[in-house]
Amino acid sequence: MPYRATRASGASRASRGRCPAAAPRDPTPCEGPHDAATLVDRHGREVAGCVHHCARVLAGLEGARVHPFVPAGQALEIYSRARELPPFAWEIGR
Numbered sequence: 001m002p003y004r005a006t007r008a009s010g011a012s013r014a015s016r017g018r019c020p021a022a023a024p025r026d027p028t029p030c031e032g033p034h035d036a037a038t039l040v041d042r043h044g045r046e047v048a049g050c051v052h053h054c055a056r057v058l059a060g061l062e063g064a065r066v067h068p069f070v071p072a073g074q075a076l077e078i079y080s081r082a083r084e085l086p087p088f089a090w091e092i093g094r
């Protein structure tokens, strides 16, 4: 299933005031700093985002992981949130 999370080094910064990891169709606001963590997709593309959106994206992005330089506590937080989320949570109103 094609899923374009973000254009990693996108020219256009993500929609107004949200972190680059926020999916365009995900209406939820950011939580905390916009560069709290970085995800790496299976193609090696990186995208920074807040903890909230990193978790949401991670839940639906097969083969993605949290970048190794993200502090362990933060990475754990993202993984544990992602585990509770369905893929593409926003599509079912979560």
Ligand SMILES: [Zn+2]
Binding pocket: 018, 019, 020, 021, 022, 029, 030, 031, 034, 049, 050, 051, 052, 053, 054
């Ligand atoms: Zn965010």
